[in-house]
Amino acid sequence: MDRFVIILAAGQGTRMKSKLYKVLHPVCGKSMVNHVVSAAEELQPEKIITIVGFGAEKVQAELGDRVTYVLQEQQLGTGHAVLQTKSLLEGQTGTTVVLSGDAPLLTAGTIENLFADHQKYQRGATILTALAENPTGYGRIVRDEAGAVEKIVEQKDADEKIAAIHEVNTGTYCFDNELLFEALKEINTENAQGEYYLTDIIEILKKQNKAVGAMVMEDFSESMGVNDRLALAEATSVMQRRINNEHMKNGVTMIDPQHTYIDIDVTIGSDTVIEGGVTLKGQTKIGADCLITTGSALENAMIEDGVVVRSSAIEDSIVRKNADVGPFAHLRPQSDIGEHVHIGNFVEVKKSTVDTGTKIGHLTYVGDATLGKNINIGCGTIFVNYDGKNKHHTNVGDNVFIGCNANLVAPLSIGENAFIAAGSTITKDVPAAAMAIARSRQENKLDYAKKLPYQQ
Template identity: 40%
Template structure:
């Protein structure tokens, strides 16, 4: 079954009160549009066509960044330059891509909670010719605002009654609500989409009109009921964005707990949909995993930790740490209040302690940067100890320069290592030194001015005040 997904992402989203596209707003660090695209891809859709319009360049750049280099993801953008309604958007997509056969699933770009299995089964309702179209329906606790589905005696869709047109009896009796997504037989869609008119107050071409058009052509239109109504919830405001983010958070955390992960407080941990966490890891409050994070087994994450596109091995402690595009191997200890910037690679048993910042550096096996230090553009051997307050001075105002520190070297507290510089293995630098020259293996490097004592200075100073 070759399935095409058309994702509607051209709307203005005025109720978001934002200068950005509505579908660019993120849930758990992931743009809303990517949730829907991923669901379509995971459902097995062969083509995913995203119709963009408002903020087209922004949405296109998001999709290019997420899918442009993926050989397994065929995601296309079609721009609806004139936004004349949902049926017009579908027609633009069909004309631009030539889709005219197989199931076509039309999804909204603001439905981040829809599941791949739902999309897959939804598409199957129009595969085989029994039905020309299907409407995704749900029964939310409060149906107000949704179009209601009226069925005929044979169980086919008779019509969609919009909320404003509902009589009190219909509002009370018609509980099947239109989620705004449709599945079509591609040939029937291509044959009849041009019949949708714009004779309405807004002068727009509405996709729901396809129901009556297909029925008039002697075709069957059915419903596909979504058991979990939350899959059909859309985002039209900041409040709804927060509500759906909380639902997504709970779904993910419940799944992880079922897989053997402990949450001290599941409501205070935000794990993105592309993150993986190993068994027996403990997640403390205010922990965020954003993007493609992988965490091994038996780790302690948090509290107050934010990891973005970071890999963490087994048995790591990551306490009050911000890490971006970093790699932590096994038995690594970070924090509290550590900052690991892109390119940080901490090998087995290494440590980044309190108020430590590391950037584009390798920290060797068992090496320690315990506190109050900055390490940048550095290759560090194993068993190194960096004293408090030490800095690799990697920037000369124009270029970033490298520092190399050999195995088992001891860097005294408050040492400034002015790059480019090479400090050998088994070396020692005295506290308070500024190291500007290479240090041989096994050597002691001391750089200090002679200490002077001025007797009676305090008493003479007070006399002058």
Template identity: 45%
Template sequence: MNSKRHKVVHEVCGKPMIEHIVEEMLAVGFDRLFVVVGMLEDQVKNVLGDRVEYIRQEEQLGTGHAVMITKPYLPETGTAVVLYGDCPLVRREEIQRLLATVKDSGGTAVQTAVVDNPFAFGRILRDARGDVSRIIEEKDATPEQRQIREVNSGIYAFSIPSLRMSLDKLSRDNAQGEYLLTDCIEHIRRTGERIYPVVVGDPDDIANVNDRLQLSYVEQKLRKRILLRHMQNGVTILDPDATYVQADVVIGRDTVLLPGTMLEGKTVIGEDCVIGPNSRIENATIGDGVRVESSVIVASKVGDRTTVGPYAYLRPDSEIGADVKIGDFVEIKNAKIGENSKVSHLAYVGDSDIGSNVNVGCGVVTVNYDGFQKHRTVVGDHCFVGSNVNLIAPVTIGNGAYIATGSTITDDVPVESFAIARERQTTKPDYANHLRRRLQDLHDSSSVRTSGKE
């Protein structure tokens, strides 16, 4: 991966790939879940927390060795499923199929896939009954065996007693010089136990990530799965190739996603919304019937039937009420906007509480920072704040107040009051021509002086 980060914490559709796997396994309902860690283990623990148990592998001596060190933690009976931490497309349904095969038939089960290009995968060798007779790695395979297209996924369901026995028999006598988990299959088979292949329906389920190209591949595949699920649940996605929805996003039915939409984190979108084009929403909650166009919303809440954009920016901790208009080139930060209010154009509202039925005019700025700390602006219900008004926080505007255009407000304005704070206009009749002649004379004089210096 050429990275300072552990491979399994690289994100796929907004979530570390190891987290995708752990969540699928937790959904299956295993009694205990172990993660074998080694280098950069803190990065893995920071992602998974206490949802799993950790076993440290001091030396990396192969896949078989990683399972060997789990033996003291395993019960004496039951079934153990083993899988890699870099296969984020694994599905709970396929793991349940694997377990069902072992439960119904006894023995051990191996998840396999039939792929077009089997290079680098271990090949599945079958016997006359169709059982797995051996798994042979690429480096150890003959030219004929390398032509086999059925490959090992690296996911197994073992009878725990059989697993214990086979681990005790592992050696490093192979091309890699490692303890290979695949050799357990051969040792178990020698006891007469059957090894059942369970072929996955979608070969992409077994995709591993070892470089950035493969990371991009699984991102694309998982994104398509996510979009398909939402479309099946009643969401219209106009162009799936240009729409990005992360794994934990929730979207209500009859919502439409237009091209360039990115929905990230724990975002929740209500019903009957139109999102996009070219909009990014991260960890936000959006009500029903909301329209978001060419805007960014981060860690905020937007009420029902509100419109946002185009080109608006809702920064964290903003809460927008129902039936609000947030227009073009408006920035909201850590502010509450009451229902039926309008902030229509070219405004900054930060660290503020704006009431309901308020009109915030074009060019209004809540001046919240004095160079040392932030201060809050409060505007009551049914207020009118004219264009190009500066509200110098901390300041409170009472209910029903009217702030004249162009004012700079530094003091509180009482309820139902009118406030104006600007220079009185001076008009000089017939002065324009005089001013033009004066400016022309100044220009001509300057040109003469410049010419003289040359």
């Protein structure tokens, strides 16, 4: 049986009070609608159709060619939105699931269970429902004395008796596709909102003596729709807890998971320890047996096995096996830190390669450079890479010793086993095994200090 997915993503989301289109607000590193599409893709449907309206171009830029787009020029309700897919789906044999683009917590497993329940009982429609402790704002599921679904009543259309019902509509449905499009011809706007409700399909199918049912989801949090910043924060909290729990089940130690912030696409190896106050974003990948301490922020970082990162920031860079970074270091994009390298406190590295065993202890800037093996870089060293218009490169060979407070003015090449004297400003290439000194010669003026004003 063919499967089709319709994602409703045309609403503007005025309650978000944002310039950003509602379904594009991020939850743990991925936009809400992207979460929904990812869940739908796991079902391997024949088509995923996304209904767009306000901000259509930005949604298309976000999702690319993963889905087919249909424009709802006027937002006249959920029923009207689904009707826009008529040219793509009408007359097709199969099952159509309708999802909300602002419900990022719904899992592929729950949608799969909904499909299975719908097929098992050969229904015309199956509603995904939830039991809400506080049902305010949700459409209520009205059942008859035998427990069969009669209809869905929206909050604004509910009387006191119906408002007291705790089983609510989650906005997710399964339909027999052919019956869906036949029923869409009969919906109208006779309701408090003056809109075409998709929920009216239920009553229409009931009148046609088609089987209609509901499946109650196990985890109410999956039903959450995001309409404002409060709900966005709550959804993010739920997703974060889900992500962290999964990592811990897979062998990651989290000292304070409530204050550990990990995006959904981050991967972490077993026996790695993540302290509280750590943020891991984007496509960050962390190997096994690592330690990431409080205050570290990693984005699109590749961290190999056995690495220690102490209270440091790493962006779009690689740190290889058994290296250590920090505290208070900053690896900027395109940095490649080799095995057993030490990057110490207040060191900044940008667009540079640092080979095995090299030590950059503290208070140093390395930019646009290629560093060999087993180099020692003294405190306060600056790779002077920018002339005000262009960036220039520095190459440093293996086993070089660079003294404290050296300025290396690029373009520059320093040969293997060379020695740079402390306090030098190096502007010319240094041959292998040479010692370079570039500083003024010290001269002592005996008893001169007695003549200075502060001594008077």
